[in-house]
Amino acid sequence: MKNVLTLIETNGSAELENTAAGLLGAAAKIGNPVAVVAVAPGEGAGLVAQLGALGATHVVLAECEGTGSLLVAPELEALSAGAREVDPVAVIAANSVAGRDAAARFAVRAGAGILADVVAVRSDGDAIVATHSVLGGDYTVEATVSGGPAVITVRQGAVKDIAPAATPTSTTVHVVPGNGAATILSTKTETSSGNRPELRGAARVVAGGRGIGSLENFRLVEDLADALGAAVGASRAAVDAGYVEQGAQVGQTGVSVSPQLYIALGISGAIQHRAGMQTAKTIVAINSDADAPIFDVADFGVVGDVFTVVPQLIRALDAHSDS
Numbered sequence: 001m002k003n004v005l006t007l008i009e010t011n012g013s014a015e016l017e018n019t020a021a022g023l024l025g026a027a028a029k030i031g032n033p034v035a036v037v038a039v040a041p042g043e044g045a046g047l048v049a050q051l052g053a054l055g056a057t058h059v060v061l062a063e064c065e066g067t068g069s070l071l072v073a074p075e076l077e078a079l080s081a082g083a084r085e086v087d088p089v090a091v092i093a094a095n096s097v098a099g100r101d102a103a104a105r106f107a108v109r110a111g112a113g114i115l116a117d118v119v120a121v122r123s124d125g126d127a128i129v130a131t132h133s134v135l136g137g138d139y140t141v142e143a144t145v146s147g148g149p150a151v152i153t154v155r156q157g158a159v160k161d162i163a164p165a166a167t168p169t170s171t172t173v174h175v176v177p178g179n180g181a182a183t184i185l186s187t188k189t190e191t192s193s194g195n196r197p198e199l200r201g202a203a204r205v206v207a208g209g210r211g212i213g214s215l216e217n218f219r220l221v222e223d224l225a226d227a228l229g230a231a232v233g234a235s236r237a238a239v240d241a242g243y244v245e246q247g248a249q250v251g252q253t254g255v256s257v258s259p260q261l262y263i264a265l266g267i268s269g270a271i272q273h274r275a276g277m278q279t280a281k282t283i284v285a286i287n288s289d290a291d292a293p294i295f296d297v298a299d300f301g302v303v304g305d306v307f308t309v310v311p312q313l314i315r316a317l318d319a320h321s322d323s
């Protein structure tokens, strides 16, 4: 089987980002999943078994001075080194800021075509076919590249397939960042309140819109999110009105999510909002207007006042968790 190289991202403490499983799952659909990860020298040993548990059959540890303090350069060099090692038919990265950046630079370097923000991949004979959700999620299109490895960035959370666990082999290579690599001078960690999952890649999202009415009322969205162990999202109107911080915005100019469950509260379902959530597996909408466009994409809809329906829903969830 042909190798498919995945660029695995880590946080500053050499821990895997939660995109790793989806990347290896996507790789396993089209070939032999191989992982490459940029690490500071001597820090990668513990990652090999973890990546094996997620399906990597081989792990390339690309040791690079400056990993964690240089912007994207270590990941780019890691990708190049990994590609030299395993000659992949495809290279897959997360559609995160760093993943997109590294994938695009690698594609230029390799003279390869890039398929960005992909929600599914499959093989068709020798071709690798990527699925995109486009035009506000109203159309699903397929694309492929010819010549060179296909470079693919996968939307976080979109690929749910998990590769079978493997006992990986590993190689360690040493890479040197190119001249002029940008240095990260400072970072600021934004902690979401409580133990809520991060919006990108969350399995469940509860989002509130203008219909929530105020910053104080937005607590209702957070309460339902907490009852479900979900991340909090919002429409742009809710963000613009100051109900919630901008990082929660879902849509064309916000975050794209593909959770298992997306609950839209008081959101009309404008095309720019749907662009960021329409690939969710199950969409539930609660809206007082039966003609709201969100119901066109909802699997389950409740026509009603969020302030009546949501407290009942939270009580039912609480009762269920107590029993």
Ligand code: FAD
Pocket (backbone or CB within 6 Å): 208, 209, 210, 211, 212, 234, 235, 236, 237, 238, 249, 250, 251, 252, 253, 254, 255, 265, 266, 267, 268, 269, 270, 271, 272, 273, 276, 286, 287, 288, 289, 292, 304, 305, 306, 307
């Ligand atoms: P509204 O459209 O005002 O809808 C509010 C809904 O709440 C209504 O359907 C109403 O029936 C319902 N409601 C009111 N009260 C209650 C109640 N008590 N109980 C239940 N339901 C109630 N939008 C985004 O979300 N994300 C983006 O990334 C984004 N990018 C954009 C980019 C561009 C270039 C442009 C032009 C627009 C963009 N927008 C984006 C804005 C988008 O067009 C909509 O204006 C926005 O999504 C509307 O947000 P909303 O659904 O919360 O508000």
